[in-house]
Amino acid sequence: MGGAATLCLGRKQVDFMMRLCALFLCAALAGCTEFPELAVHETAAAKDAPYPSLIPIEGTVAPVATDTTIPGADSLRARADALRNRTP
DSSP: OTHHHHHOOOHHHHHHHHHHHHHHHHHHHHHTOOOOOSGGGOOHHHHHOOOOOOOOGGGTSOOOOSOOOOTTHHHHHHHHHHHHHOOO
């Protein structure tokens, strides 16, 4: 007689099981997709092209600006110092 009561799942358990089934279904469907062949789009000229030469990174990166002054930053710093030095 108590068998029916043991088969009853709580609401959280049912939600978890449904989400788990949905996740499994999405993963299974994603595994069935066909990806295009990338080698088909490769031309003979691309196959025979030489490997590109490498260049140092220093010549490719723009210099960082050292002047990072923000308008009003001095007054903000002075205000922050005044607040830090204030006695409670």
